[in-house]
Amino acid sequence: MNQTFGLPEFGFLLGGLKWTVLLSLLAFAGGGAVGMLVALARTAESALLRRLAIGYIAVFQGTPLLMQLFVVYYGLGLVGIQLPAWAAVAIGFTLNASAFLGDIWRGAIQALPRGQTEAAQALGLHYRARMRDIILPQALRIAQPATVGYLVQLIKGTSLAAIVGFIELARAGQIVSNTTFEPILVFGVVGAIYFVLCWPLSLYSARLEARFAAAMR
Secondary structure (H helix, E strand, C coil), X not given: CCCCCCHHXXXXXXXXXXXXHHXXXXXXXXXXXXXXXHHHHHCCCCHHHHHHHHHHHHHHHHCCHHHHHHHHHHHHXXXXXXXXXXXXXXXXHHHHHHHHHHHHHHHHHHXXXXXXXXXXXXXXXXXXXXXXXXXXXXXXXXXXXXXXXHHHHHHHHHHHHXXXXXXXXXXXXXXXXXXXXXXXXXXXXXXXXXXXXXXXHHHHHHHHHHHHXXXXX
C-alpha cells in the first residue's frame, strides 16, 4: 500500500529545506570572501592579477555548475581525495559563487567615478586604506541589489546538488514523490516552499534597486 503525503513527509521536506538554506548561506559566505579577492584582483594595477582573475571568472561562469560539481565530487575522488557529498557541493557552490560575486563587485568598483580614486591618491592614502575606507563601502552599496538577486539564484541553484546524492529540498521532494506517487502535490509543495523562501529576497532586491535609482536622480 502506497503512502500518502502527510505530516511526516512534509517534515522530511523541511529537513531538506534546512540543508538548502545552510548550503546557500555557506556558499554565499564563502563565495563572498573569495569573490572579494577576485574583485580586488580584477581591478588591481597588476596586469598579471587582472589576467588571473579574468581567467578564473571565465572558467566558472563559462562552464555548467553541474559539471563543476561533478569535477569536485568525482574528480577529487580519482586522485584519492574522498569528500562527503555536503563538503563537495559546498566547495563547488562556493567556487561558482565567488566568480559571480567577484564579477558583480568588480563592476560596482569600476562604476565609481575615477575622481574618487584620484582624490584618495592626492590625500596620500595607500592602496589598502583607499579600498577599505573609500572605494569598497561605496561599491558594495551600489552592488547590493545585484548581490541579493544573485542570492536568490543561488538558493534555486542548490537543487543541482542532488546530482551527487546530497539531500536538499528538491532531492527530498523527489524521494517523497517516489514514495507517495503524488508528484503534482509533492512538487507543488516544494515549489511553494522555494517561492516563500525566494520571493521576499526578490522584493528586497527590487526595493534596493529602486532606492539606488532614486538616489542617483
